Amino acid sequence: xxxxxACCCFIAPPDLLARLATEGSPEQREAAVRTLSASAAxxxxxxxxxxxxxxxxxxxxxxAGLEVANGRQIVYDNQHxxxxxxxxxxxxxDRDRASPDAAVNEAFDGAAHTYDFYQKAFKRNSVxxxxxxxxxxxxxxxxxxxxxxxxxxxVYGDGSGQLFQVGALTKALDVIGHELxxxxxxxxxxxxxxxxxxxxxxxxxxxxxxxxxxxxxGQTAAQADWLIGAGTLVPALGKALRSMSAPGTAxxxxxxxxxxxxxxxxxxDGDPRHDNGGxxxxxxxxxxxxxxxATKLGGHAWEKAGPIWYAMLTERLxxxxxxxxxxxxxxxxxxxxxxxxxxxxxxxxxxxxGVDV
Amino acid sequence: xxxxVVRGGGIxxxxxxxxxxxxxxxxxxxxxxxxxVQGAALGEGAKAPPTSTPDDxxxxxxxxxxxxxxxxxxxxxxxxxxxxxxxQWIDSRPERSFGVEG
Numbered sequence: 248x249x250x251x252x253a254c255c256c257f258i259a260p261p262d263l264l265a266r267l268a269t270e271g272s273p274e275q276r277e278a279a280v281r282t283l284s285a286s287a288a289x290x291x292x293x294x295x296x297x298x299x300x301x302x303x304x305x306x307x308x309x310x311a312g313l314e315v316a317n318g319r320q321i322v323y324d325n326q327h328x329x330x331x332x333x334x335x336x337x338x339x340x341d342r343d344r345a346s347p348d349a350a351v352n353e354a355f356d357g358a359a360h361t362y363d364f365y366q367k368a369f370k371r372n373s374v375x376x377x378x379x380x381x382x383x384x385x386x387x388x389x390x391x392x393x394x395x396x397x398x399x400x401x402v403y404g405d406g407s408g409q410l411f412q413v414g415a416l417t418k419a420l421d422v423i424g425h426e427l428x429x430x431x432x433x434x435x436x437x438x439x440x441x442x443x444x445x446x447x448x449x450x451x452x453x454x455x456x457x458x459x460x461x462x463x464x465g466q467t468a469a470q471a472d473w474l475i476g477a478g479t480l481v482p483a484l485g486k487a488l489r490s491m492s493a494p495g496t497a498x499x500x501x502x503x504x505x506x507x508x509x510x511x512x513x514x515x516d517g518d519p520r521h522d523n524g525g526x527x528x529x530x531x532x533x534x535x536x537x538x539x540x541a542t543k544l545g546g547h548a549w550e551k552a553g554p555i556w557y558a559m560l561t562e563r564l565x566x567x568x569x570x571x572x573x574x575x576x577x578x579x580x581x582x583x584x585x586x587x588x589x590x591x592x593x594x595x596x597x598x599x600x601g602v603d604v
Numbered sequence: 605x606x607x608x609v610v611r612g613g614g615i616x617x618x619x620x621x622x623x624x625x626x627x628x629x630x631x632x633x634x635x636x637x638x639x640x641v642q643g644a645a646l647g648e649g650a651k652a653p654p655t656s657t658p659d660d661x662x663x664x665x666x667x668x669x670x671x672x673x674x675x676x677x678x679x680x681x682x683x684x685x686x687x688x689x690x691x692q693w694i695d696s697r698p699e700r701s702f703g704v705e706g
Contacts, residue, residue: 329688330680389692393614395659397681407695409702410620422615429658440658448658449617476615484704488616500618500704517677519612519662520619520705527617 319373320358320381322351325402327389334384334400350417354383354403357423364424364459365431368549369557374430381427385417394422396429408481415479422476424459425452436564441515442524443569449530450573451560453491454537458549468541468548491538494531503531507570507601532600533570539596540577544589555580555593574604605638606668609691610705613662613679619705628699640690641667646676657681663691 318341323334338351345352358381365371373379382400391404394416401423406413416422429452432438438448453475461471474497476488485498494503504510510532515524522528541552555577563576574597581593597604605626612619626634646667656662661680665687666673678687694700 329685330683331685388688390695392611392620393616393659393661393680395615395661395680396657397660398657410616410618410704416615425615426659432658440656452658480616488618498618517662517679519610519664519677522613522617522619523656523662527613527615 318380319362319378320355320383322346322355322358323382323384324348324351325384325387327386327405329388333387333397333402334382335386348385350385350403350405350414353417354385354401354423357417357420358383358401358427360420360463361424361427361459364455364462364549368458368462368553371431374427375434379430394426396426396433398433401426406479410481410484411479412481419476419479420463421453421456421460421474422479423456425456425475428452428455431455432560435561436568437566438564438568439566440523440526442513442526443529444567445515445523445526446529447533447564447568447570447573449526450533450537451556453489453530453534454553454556457491458553461547462549467546468544468552471548473538489527489531489534491534494535502528503534504529505531505535505600507532532602533573536574536596536600536602539599540593543592543596551585551589552593555584558584570602571604574602578604605634605641607637607641607690607694608664608666608668609694610664610666611661612664613656613660615659620702621705622694622700622702624694624697624700629697633697633699636693640686640693641669644684644686644690646674646687663687665691 320341321334321337322339323336324338325332325335328335338348339346339355346355362373362381365373373381383403384400385403385405387402387404389405390407392407392410394401394403396402403416404411406415429448432448432451436451438444438451440448456475457471457473460466461468473492474487474490477486479488480486480498485501487497489501489503490497494505495501497503502511511525511528513521513525513528515521537552537556540555541548544551558580559573559576563580564572568576577593577597578590581590594604607624609622610619611622624637626637629637644665646665656679663678663680663683664675665678666675678684683691
C-alpha cells in the first residue's frame with residue numbers, strides 16, 4: 248500500500264469528508280470515501296458510506312484492505328481553530344510522556360480511566376467493542392463552552408469563564424465518561440438523539456459517566472455524590488450540571504423533572520431553547536430511577552445496577568426506545584440475572600418516578 | 605443594529621443569551637460589527653437540520669436593524685465559518701451582555 252493511502256486522517260470531521268466526497272476533485276472524492284469507510288467510528292453509518300459510494304462511483308474493491316489508526320488513545324490540540332481543523336495537532340499517544348499542557352493530560356487520563364472502566368466492569372474493548380482508538384481534541388475553538396462526541400471523537404472546549412470555568416471540562420471524569428458513552432450508545436442501541444429517546448440516550452451517558460467516576464474513586468452507591476460535572480460551572484451559576492439523586496437541584500434554573508408527571512414536552516425543532524426536545528431535561532426521570540435502584544441494591548453501583556443498565560443498552564434497546572421500554576428491559580434483565588429482591592428494587596425504582604412496568 | 609446569540613443544547617442543556625448593540629460601540633467597532641453581519645449573510649427562516657450529534661451546541665442568531673429582524677438557527681456541526689467569526693467577535697467584546705436563561 249503506498250504511503251499516501253496510509254490512514255492518517257481518519258478522524259477528519261465527517262462533514263468535511265462528506266463535502267470532499269461530493270464536491271472535491273476525483274482524487275479527493277476517492278480519498279474521502281476511502282477515509283469515511285475506513286473510520287471505525289462510521290462502521291454503523293453504512294448507509295452514509297453507501298450513498299457516497301453511489302454518488303462518487305468508487306468501486307467496492309478499491310475500499311478493501313484499509314488501515315485504521317492503532318493504539319488505545321490519541322490526544323490532539325485543536326489550537327483554537329475550530330471544526331475545520333479537527334482533530335488538530337497530535338500531542339500525546341499511548342506511550343508518550345506527559346505533556347506540559349494539563350488539558351492534554353486530563354483528556355488522556357480521563358479516556359484511559361473510561362476505557363479501563365468498560366474493560367473491567369463489562370469486558371468491553373473500547374466504545375465500539377472492537378478496540379477503536381479513543382480520539383480526543385482539546386482547546387477546541389476559543390473560550391468554547393462545551394464538550395461533545397461528534398460521532399467519531401471527543402471534543403473539549405476550554406470554557407469561557409462565563410458559563411464553564413476555564414479548563415474545567417477535561418477535569419471532570421464523569422464528563423469524559425459521559426461523552427465516551429455517547430460513542431458506546433452509537434455502536435449499540437443507537438438511541439435517536441431526539442425527545443424521549445434522546446433523553447434516554449442522555450440518561451445512559453449520565454449513568455455510565457457517573458459510574459466511571461465512582462469506579463475510579465472506589466465509591467459505593469451510598470458514598471457517591473450522584474452529580475454530573477460537579478465544579479465545571481462558574482460557582483455563581485451552581486454546583487453541577489445535573490443531580491441524579493435530586494434532579495432539578497444542580498444549578499439555578501435547573502429544569503430537570505424527577506417524575507413523569509413533571510415531564511417537559513418540548514419540540515425538537517432546532518431552537519436552542521428546546522434542547523433537541525428536552526434531552527438534557529427529561530433525562531432526570533430515568534436518572535433518578537437508576538439512583539434509586541443502585542442505592543437500594545447497595546454496594547458498588549457498577550456491580551449490580553450497572554450490569555443491568557449495560558445489558559439494557561447493549562442488548563435490549565432500539566433507536567426508538569422510550570422510558571417504558573427501558574423500564575421493561577431492566578426488569579427483564581434483573582429477572583434473568585438476579586433474584587426477587589433485585590427485581591423488586593428495579594421495578595420499585597421505576598414506579599417511584601412514575602414509569603409503570 | 606442589535607445582534608443576539610442564543611446558545612443551547614451542549615452537555616449542560618442550558619440556554620444562554622449574548623447580545624451586542626452597536627449603539628454601545630465606538631464608531632469603528634460598530635462598523636466592524638456591521639461588516640461581520642454583512643459578511644455572514646444571514647438568511648431568514650432557515651433551520652438547523654432535524655438531527656444533531658450528542659451534546660451538540662445549538663445556535664440562534666438574530667439581527668435587528670432598521671426595524672427588521674432576521675433570525676437563523678445552526679448547530680456546531682453546520683455553523684458556517686463567517687458566522688463563527690461573528691460569534692467569536694461578539695464574545696470578545698466587553699460591551700456585550702450575557703445571561704443564562706431559565
